[in-house]
Amino acid sequence: MRYLCGGARLSKRRLLQHMISIIEKSKGRGSRIAITDNTGSYSYAQLLLEARRIAAAIVHRNGPFPGPVLFLVPSGFSYVATQWGIWLAGGIAIPVHTAHPAEEIAYLVQDTGARLFLYETSFAEKAQEACADPSVTIALTELDGPAAISLPEVRQTDDAMMIYTSGTTGKPKGVVISHLQLDTQLRSLSEAWAWHSSDRILNVLPMHHVHGVVNITCCALYNGAMLEMQPAFDPAYVAERMTSGELTLFMAVPTIYHKLIQHFQQLDARTQEAWQAGMRSMRLMVSGSAALPVTVLEQWRQISGHTLLERYGMTEIGMALSNPLNGIRKPGYVGTPLPYVAVRLTDEQNRIIEAPRSPGELQVKGDTVFRRYWNRPEETAKSFDGDWFRTGDIAERDEEGTYRILGRSSSDIIKSGGYKISALEIENALLEHPGVKECAVVALPSEEWGETIAAAITGDADTALLKDWLKERLAPYKIPRHFLHTDSLPRNAMGKLLKKEVKQLFQ
Ligand code: MCA
Ligand code: AMP
Numbered sequence: 001m002r003y004l005c006g007g008a009r010l011s012k013r014r015l016l017q018h019m020i021s022i023i024e025k026s027k028g029r030g031s032r033i034a035i036t037d038n039t040g041s042y043s044y045a046q047l048l049l050e051a052r053r054i055a056a057a058i059v060h061r062n063g064p065f066p067g068p069v070l071f072l073v074p075s076g077f078s079y080v081a082t083q084w085g086i087w088l089a090g091g092i093a094i095p096v097h098t099a100h101p102a103e104e105i106a107y108l109v110q111d112t113g114a115r116l117f118l119y120e121t122s123f124a125e126k127a128q129e130a131c132a133d134p135s136v137t138i139a140l141t142e143l144d145g146p147a148a149i150s151l152p153e154v155r156q157t158d159d160a161m162m163i164y165t166s167g168t169t170g171k172p173k174g175v176v177i178s179h180l181q182l183d184t185q186l187r188s189l190s191e192a193w194a195w196h197s198s199d200r201i202l203n204v205l206p207m208h209h210v211h212g213v214v215n216i217t218c219c220a221l222y223n224g225a226m227l228e229m230q231p232a233f234d235p236a237y238v239a240e241r242m243t244s245g246e247l248t249l250f251m252a253v254p255t256i257y258h259k260l261i262q263h264f265q266q267l268d269a270r271t272q273e274a275w276q277a278g279m280r281s282m283r284l285m286v287s288g289s290a291a292l293p294v295t296v297l298e299q300w301r302q303i304s305g306h307t308l309l310e311r312y313g314m315t316e317i318g319m320a321l322s323n324p325l326n327g328i329r330k331p332g333y334v335g336t337p338l339p340y341v342a343v344r345l346t347d348e349q350n351r352i353i354e355a356p357r358s359p360g361e362l363q364v365k366g367d368t369v370f371r372r373y374w375n376r377p378e379e380t381a382k383s384f385d386g387d388w389f390r391t392g393d394i395a396e397r398d399e400e401g402t403y404r405i406l407g408r409s410s411s412d413i414i415k416s417g418g419y420k421i422s423a424l425e426i427e428n429a430l431l432e433h434p435g436v437k438e439c440a441v442v443a444l445p446s447e448e449w450g451e452t453i454a455a456a457i458t459g460d461a462d463t464a465l466l467k468d469w470l471k472e473r474l475a476p477y478k479i480p481r482h483f484l485h486t487d488s489l490p491r492n493a494m495g496k497l498l499k500k501e502v503k504q505l506f507q
Pocket of ligand 2: 165
């Protein structure tokens with residue numbers, strides 16, 4: 001077994017723990033502040049100590065390499081200490097969003113087969129409702145074990161985390177990322193955006209997706225920077241922190257910039273000027289996870305003086321394309337390949353497209369790219385052409401080699417507020433309701449949300465009751481915002497739903 005015994009093999013253990021580079025890099029940073037959250041400020045030394053405590057307790061309870069470990073912990077110091085603790089124990093860290101209803105979490109329990117589910121005490125009820133086996137769930141405060149226990153030897157090829165992402169096939173799939181892939185993603189972004197220990201960033205994004213977890217949280221701590229963590233987005237709080245002049249970086253989805261613009265517009269002139277002055281000392285603002293409307297980019301440039309750096313990524317690949325840190329950021333474009341990432345465009349026969357301005361599927365290769373969906377070998381195989389991952393996004397390249405995202409190959413994927421949502425998953429949930437006979441879920445364009453979810457249904461379900469019913473089964477951002485009751489749904493001769501025509505029903 002890959003298991004080391006404490007002091008006797010210290011030098012080897014030191015070498016091997018090097019494999020979790022984000023943790024290794026944090027040693028020696030001592031009393032420097034790593035994280036501030038609503039409960040206080042915590043140094044890198046405190047973070048390492050707490051992560052080791054959690055790791056020792058996990059190994060004591062479940063043994064080394066405990067496999068998938070779910071953790072339901074709000075954004076903050078405890079979240080990161082738990083994630084690192086799972087890594088030090090050799091486990092696969094799977095973040096669970098605090099806003100998800102118990103039924104969605106139960107799916108994660110079942111799909112991962114996790115034998116350990118850690119939760120913060122205030123979420124005890126939800127965790128226990130989601131997981132029927134009481135031997136699996138345990139509160140962080142109850143996690144206990146001998147501090148002197150040996151920690152396992154973790155290799156770069158070991159699985160580090162799993163992020164669930166929606167696809168075209170209904171239920172979300174677990175994207176497995178190894179320590180090597182995570183480390184390469186962090187190196188790539190650190191180089192491209194010149195992360196530095198003097199950086200200070202505020203995270204307001206949810207902690208169950210790559211944007212908040214990797215691009216902000218892990219990048220900040222990998223580089224010895226200071227990370228401010230907030231459990232949710234509040235425009236007034238973001239304005240206050242930017243006004244302080246203490247932040248150097250900010251990263252968010254387009255909807256957040258849209259909401260910040262709205263907030264700015266309703267402030268008095270003096271408050272606006274103070275916010276603008278604070279933003280002048282920031283060095284970079286990034287937008288991603290969904291297309292950034294050029295109107296938002298322009299309005300934000302006028303307010304903040306910053307041209308948002310738009311980049312493109314996906315849960316399966318981390319970040320792939322980015323506008324430059326220094327140089328011209330082209331509005332409407334997502335830039336060129338990031339370090340350690342190779343990108344190509346292919347046509348419908350999967351032939352490589354060389355000519356500029358010829359749309360094709362974007363495919364991505366590199367050590368940043370995941371290798372498998374959890375327990376889904378067939379879907380994994382279908383997603384790759386050799387080492388090339390098929391993103392399903394349609395893009396084109398201009399004469400200078402800069403990429404632009406044109407859309408997606410599937411209309412069953414919706415992007416709302418930066419969240420990727422499967423129309424099929426919502427349709428399946430709707431069909432379980434006794435008052436719904438047929439349904440079709442589509443995306444409607446929205447300036448604020450990118451897209452909003454709309455559901456056309458036949459049957460006699462009451463909209464308000466149906467919404468409440470869905471809220472018990474789906475995450476809040478998966479609930480349709482528009483409902484339409486109709487006598488029949490448009491279908492072709494084969495009985496297939498005509499989603500373009502369904503969309504028109506809403507106009
Ligand atoms: C919430 N509301 C919505 C939506 N979400 N309405 C339409 N569409 C939606 N998607 C409604 C709520 O029902 C509520 O209405 C009101 O808006 C406020 O809800 P609340 O949840 O408070 O909204 P918020 O906190 O302002 O949230 C907006 C948000 C959030 C901060 C933009 O959606 C968010 O955190 N998005 C980021 C997701 C993300 O991190 N994606 C990255 C994945 P009412 O009051 O009437 O109930 S992509 C990724 O990781 C890849 C790798 C990448 O490239 O980055
Ligand atoms: P997710 O699976 O949640 O990681 O979402 C990834 C998807 O978000 C990609 O496949 C794209 O469709 C979309 N996306 C991410 N960044 C951008 C961007 N800058 N412009 C357009 N679409 C984007």
